Amino acid sequence: MNARGSDPQVVAPATPGRVVDASKLDLPAAERAALDLLRAIGADIDSPGLVGTPRRVAASFAELVTPAEFAATSFANENGYDELVIARDIPFHTLCMHHLLPFFGQAHVAYVPGEKIVGISKLGRVVEAFARDLQLQERMTVQIADWLEETLKPRGVGVVLSAEHTCMTIRGVRKPGTRTVTSAVRGSLRDDPRARQELFSLVE
Ligand SMILES: [Zn+2]
CATH class of the missing domain: 3.30.1130.10 (GTP cyclohydrolase I, C-terminal domain/NADPH-dependent 7-cyano-7-deazaguanine reductase, N-terminal domain)
Structure with missing residues (x-):
């Protein structure tokens, strides 16, 4: 019981039907794929500005599809x-x-x-x-x-x-x-x- 006398109930952030299973995240594979994509669109992958791009792309996508943990409390x-x-x-x-x-x-x-x-x-x-x-x-x-x-x-x-x-x-x-x-x-x-x-x- 909390101060308001109600019984808070923690409800899990169930997100059923996700397309992305974040537990299967493979950063090195994503990095290789980003490098392949750069090559495939004709980018000069030796250009100084592109040196860290595959790593940054992989990290960006990983962040965008990984949900933050939270607990919603209902009263x-x-x-x-x-x-x-x-x-x-x-x-x-x-x-x-x-x-x-x-x-x-x-x-x-x-x-x-x-x-x-x-x-x-x-x-x-x-x-x-x-x-x-x-x-x-x-x-x-x-x-x-x-x-x-x-x-x-x-x-x-x-x-x-x-x-x-x-x-x-x-x-x-x-x-x-x-x-x-x-x-x-x-x-x-x-x-x-x-x-x-x-x-x-x-x-x-
Ligand atoms: Zn679209």
Whole structure:
């Protein structure tokens, strides 16, 4: 029991459905692959500026796909708070699994508590945990919503991601500034028009 008289429960940062198994990380192999890629695109690998590049590329990718450990602690919702809790404008960046190029933006994570609540800062950690993988925006949106639903069993869940995909803005169709918005809305936030309206007015 803590000072508030509630019983905190540590919930594991389960990130099911990961594409990258960080335990299989092989830095020397990644370094060799980066060197091969440089050769394959016609780079002069003896150029002084490229000397440490394979090592830096391998280290960068390793960092981008390895999730930080964290423990989200949930508490009993003693005061019976049953209105919207929203953490908005959580910055995130991740790698698109189709091009291995970054996409980045803001996540808005909302829930209507049931019997459990979670520290607001932990909502940012959850976003971060799912971002450290090879991702698709739609998939990441659903994963965050699923995690909230399974961990907190809330009355409602709403996750909105707004992101710029560099695979779309610096290459391909090259439309800088284009933002892609995805959402996953469950329970009362999906079924109650007033709650849904409240959510979307807060994240606009
Ligand atoms: Zn892409």
